[in-house]
Amino acid sequence: MTQNSELRADGVWNWTIPALATRLRDGRVIKTCPAAGVCAQACYARNGTYNFPGVVERHQQNLQYVLDDLPGWQRQMAAELAHPRHRGGWIRIHDAGDFFSDHYLAAWLRLVAFRPSVNFYCYTKEISRFRRLVEPAPPRNLRWVFSYGGKQDHLIRPGDRVADVFPDEAAIRSAGYHSQDASDLLAVLGPAPVGIPANNIPQFKRRMAGRSFRQWQAERDTKRAARRTAP
Template identity: 65%
Template structure:
């Protein structure tokens, strides 16, 4: 895909994030094929989540939206240095003045070390902006981010992937997808429904109510992503809080 197919602005705002003043960067979800025939996997550690991923339904499947996300990915794959330069320049605009928030990945994940490292340089180049992300790339973050994280980067380890067993529920900030709000409350976790920023600003254990896509509801069968992933034979959690006090002991 030619680089001039990339959109003039890299960052966008979907309806939900616009409501809380957050800009976002998006890749195609999970796996697919670019128009030039190349195959890709943007979520290499996806587990059961890929079966019910919200970013593989609805508006994300519209041709114009899919083309936009694929153009983003092609730019990263073909010219990571150029993408980084453009991203840093765009974040220098006055609309990203002190107090601005950017969610990295409305869909997709940090699919390579080089790509994650480029984002770390972007974060450090724009300290006035706060970046946040959900990720299932636990090993990559342990190696490349945790030893020396940019002060303006917040992250949440997201359950439902093949690396669930590397997540420590006692120490890490963690998100799990639940069947509904009642299930989040019953588990003693804290919902991010009213604002996605609760995932990085609120209590450490974050509950996300499942999208009410009928096929997804049926496949989840009242299970949390972490439970469903464990049933698949991979991703058993290392530690499981047993009561409310332990859940909040961080």
């Protein structure tokens, strides 16, 4: 696990894999965010330092470890989580990527149960997978947020803890959301619903065109539905 500059300020450690999709050195192409929608067009984890060769290689190594030796990865992760620094602390699962398969999510659920003194949280667009595998018996030390901008937005229900990406802080307040900009932990510990200010990346801002991810995805879903029903 690692700590980026943002999470280090909160004492949070994180585990990560490549965002959206990647081609491994052996030629395998793996979709790591199968439920991604419009978020793929403005993904911070496909920009800037995430594209540095060393960062790309590390993320791919993490993914390959999971794919090729899931039991070994699980044992090593369990051992690392036993370190005293993690007791009572927080682990963010993924600052890039998502729970791309049932086996991978199940492995994380075993880890969470095995280390009850450690707190875990995540953002995910894998709503259907969480409905099936997590919600029937949710671990007490795992918190999650369904983030808008994915293909499964329509599965979000009233009462779900949700996060949406907005053009800026003013848009967050106007929508009645609560910004987590001061601390990433506010996503799971602060008031809901959660608003995330968009990264100040010009091409991403242009693509968002003043919309939140939820609005953007809804527009796309409506257009696709209209095309399917057109004579």
